[in-house]
Amino acid sequence: MKKFIGDTRQTMKNYWRNMMQSHCLKMPCGAQYIDKMIAWSRGENWRGNRKKKK
Numbered sequence: 919m920k921k922f923i924g925d926t927r928q929t930m931k932n933y934w935r936n937m938m939q940s941h942c943l944k945m946p947c948g949a950q951y952i953d954k955m956i957a958w959s960r961g962e963n964w965r966g967n968r969k970k971k972k
Contacts, residue, residue: 931956 934955
């Protein structure tokens, strides 16, 4: 987490992925859940489509 100042967005994505993988991959939906979290953090829905801005 020392790299936080560098590319904060990328760091957060990696941080989320690592944190989720550590305990979520024991569950069958683990990998999908990680992908959803990353998609949501990018402002997309779980299918990977961009949300329409109103």
